[in-house]
Amino acid sequence: MKKIYLYAGLLCLVVTAISFNACRKVKEGFLSDYLRYSSNPLRVNAGQFYISQGLIPDASTPPFKVTLLDVRNKATGKRQQEFFNLYNVDIWTLPYDPTTDTTLALINKKRTTVKKTPFEIAPVSGQMVFNEASNNIPSGEYLLDLQVENPNGTKVYNNICTIILSPQVEYEYINAPYALAVEANSETAVRFAYDADWINAAVGRSTTAWLRIKRVADSPNQVALKFVDKNGALFAPSEYKQRPNGNSFLKTLSTFAYKTTVTDTAVLYDYATTPFPSLYWDGQSNGINCYYRINASNIASIDTASAAGWNPPNDLPYGTWAKRPVKLNVRFNTRINRPGKYIYEIMLKATKK
Template sequence: MKFKHIILACLPLIAGFTACQKVETGYLSDYPRYADNPLTITQGVFKMSAGIIPDNSTPPLNVTLLDVRDKATGKHVDAFFQEYDTYVWTKPYDPTTDTTFDLINAKRSKTKKKPLEILAASGQLIFSDVTANITPGTYTIDLQISNPRGTKQYKNICDIVITAPKEYEYVNAPYALAAKTTAEEAIRFSYDADWIDQLIGRSTTAWLKIKKVASEPNQIIFVVKDKYGNIFPPQALQKRPSGSTYLKTMETFAVKTFTNDTATIHQFATVPFPHTYWDGQSNGTNCYYRIYNQYIQSIDTANTKNWFPPNTISYGEWNKQPVNLNVRMNTKIYTPGTYVYELTLQCTMKK
């Protein structure tokens, strides 16, 4: 009986001790992660990652960016935390109706953005177009995560690989075909539409060299030369007839087109240029031109047995009858800036 009283006397002490213990709330893992690690980003291109994998950590989460460091050196990269000027579209851009810069500017406004933002609730990494200001390379990020359990910091939680963008591409190689002056009929040769190397925009009859020369404004400076380097005046490049209308040229896609003594300048609002709307239209983004006989001294034959670079091609003059020249080209620009397009008609001599 005495033993029973001792047990009953101790019960209040045990209950009091249990009541004083702090009950921990929730769980915050030491091992949250991203499914894509490293995460590859193209410089200047918007991208949003998937959310962080919380490893059963108790929601809600509050994820913040602590640091971005160069993977090789471990040094802080301040460029990720700077704000840069960029345009934001307030209404959708329509390349068929937004045909002047006044109309375009009414739909967009200039603002400032950071290259990298993070969604606090999900941990999603948001890369904006101003990553164009980040040097290509590999970077690593540190995060801080808070939830009802507490706060922890996570170093090197994800690597980011910034790659340089493709500036432009040749959708197909250009060519120049002789055509009768009396009818819409080509004078075909065995070599006239054969490609030597599409990756450098070269066929047996034409070679389009593209070079980016400035980061702004967005424009193409288009120069056309004959086989000796003589420049055709811009007015020599006319629209090519197609029934009662004309085929597309770069002017079709540009916001503004004008000329100087040696070149045609096409200004555009945004990339890719031409806009993707045109990809699904008749003839896609092919640009067609006609150079009339008044500008042409002769066209050439070509020795097709010795095409492939670094071998040169042998050309011989052909002037049996007056001809016009039909030119076709197709390119796509992916990064903003000023580009020089130099098209050499390798089988053509200018008058």
């Protein structure tokens, strides 16, 4: 009987405790000491638009208000002011379509220039956002300090992430440039050993063509294209022909530019924005490959890689071939990441007539 009374008493205590807790207001939210980023360190190339992943909340309760406190040079511990300065940044107010926005006037209707810092923190997610103005920040390693607030309170997170900012990649070689020999009166290629292989991808050099790229000015946004022979003699820009493709032609830089001008020393291509060619074209037929033809009337001979002893980049034995007239089909694929004027000089392993 005593056991029954004991169990009944315990049951009353449990019920009372549950009722009391049910009436008491539960503390809202939780803010962990261990908020973090999944990528730490975060590696970013200067001058590019980039959005990181957001903060990992470690069971903290949203909503969050994330505030940037400081970005400090890891070596000195001091604030890196360039992260907080305002710079001119072009932004698109309407989507850019290079197939229809074919004049500078049409392009400028869709964009405007604003003052922005090169780096921002998304106030809800904590994502790090970089824009093209980040090319004004010296490359190096930086420490990020944040403040995070939620319904439970506010905490400061110093050194929550290390940002490794690499120098801007001004331009890229997407694949090997080459110049394939084709019989003058047909579309039959005259293939040789290694005639489309890389010798040095870092400098745009293949067996049959060497595309040298140099940024020469901050403006205008323009590419000046030149073809030269192995001795440096310029092929006349008026002779840079489109390559036939059935009843049409393959892409050239003119496809991607809004203006093309032929001069005595180069063909000039004015472009609207970087990256150039626009990412719009990546999903199109042949992507951003550019194709040109130098007709046989301009070619005295071509050089061919000799399979015997071919050991790039140290041993590059070439022979000279002039058995019959050939034209050259040239292809290259590049991307410009930083606005400005560039010289594209393509040295062909050929001799000009």
